[in-house]
Amino acid sequence: MKAESKTSDALAEHLQQVAANNPAAFAALYKATAGKLFGICLRILHDRTEAEDVLQDIFCTVWLKASTFDPAKAHALTWLMVIARNKAIDRLRARQSAQRSERSGVPAELPDPTPSAAALVEVSDERRRLDDCLRELDQSQSAAIRAAFLDGLTYEVLAQAEGVPLGTVKSRIRRGLMRLKACLER
């Protein structure tokens, strides 16, 4: 965890330099994080060209909004990943609206809810806490929450994928969220 906080500190430094209009710091930030953020875009959009567009948009936004980053409130990588994910989902929704159907977002099957073995090797404290809390939920609740987060799936798409009524998915997830919140706030 010390290693991770060192990395976060370095990124936060870069980000604060970027806010001071330092292009070299911005280049370093890109080098360190573009791969991760591109991965997030690919995971949500499943389309290389769109992911490329969104990645470009993300970094232009990072340049413009770096001054809004507050190192006391968040890790730099968190801040970046939140921007990346938001932009990717925005693009996904825009694409789905254009296609006039959210059915196109249905994945072949829901992703495996259990973290991969590789991921378990080096997880942050925050991730461990989250996993502990997710484990307290029903399997169907935590699976749906993970699927929604990782793939940007809407209630409708989830309902179709699982073959259950919309209302069922909604109340299942909402109950899960309430328990998750209570656990996280402990």
Added chain:
Amino acid sequence: MSDLDRDHDDSEHLPAEYVLGLLDAPSRQAAERRLLSDPRFAAEVDFWQQRLIPLAEDIATADPPSEVWPRVASFIAGRRRRAGQSSGVAARTLTSRREAAGLWHNIALWRGLAFGAILVALASFGWAYLTSLRPSPPLVARLAPAGGAASFVVTADADRATALVVPAALADGGRRELELWVIPPDGTPRSLGMVEAARPVAVPLPHALMPQLGASALAISVEPAGGSPTGRPTGPIIAQGKFTNL
């Protein structure tokens, strides 16, 4: 009263649902608008963003396409140039050009770019760097080995009497001593100094040669450490080319 209760029951989950991406497009847009006007809602959204984002640690990294960085760099250069122009302060423009140079000289990013992408960047970002506030366009030369693909690009900034020598990703990475020569119309090579295959180098241009620069050729030769002892190329020419207007 009961309607209000029902709305409250549903909407208490909105922050989490927004963060998770569960909302359809119209609901998502409504939530985004609410972020701007409702600080309590925004704080809730923030809570869920922070708590859920560790799930993204699982997502694999992927090499982004090489075209992305030049486009981003060009966007920044454009904004900085416009900011410099609108402020009208020459000193600030000079600083931003120096800082833009820092970006430009960060070879770690240029390495691995396809040469076409470098030229795209040059046309957009390099141009912005070199031509802000200047009426005359820079001269550009592509240097290549005989019959081969270009391995260096040289841009000449007449106002600053400087040339930027940028290696392409395909340039030989070996640790050879490389010397840049300019050959004006009289045919006599003159050394412009040592350059590198791994990093952009800026070389000063002799004022005497500036008037004929557009009609001059360039060459890079391999030399002993410290450059040619004779004032003429002694080793093999690995790349050559002529200036043209971009």
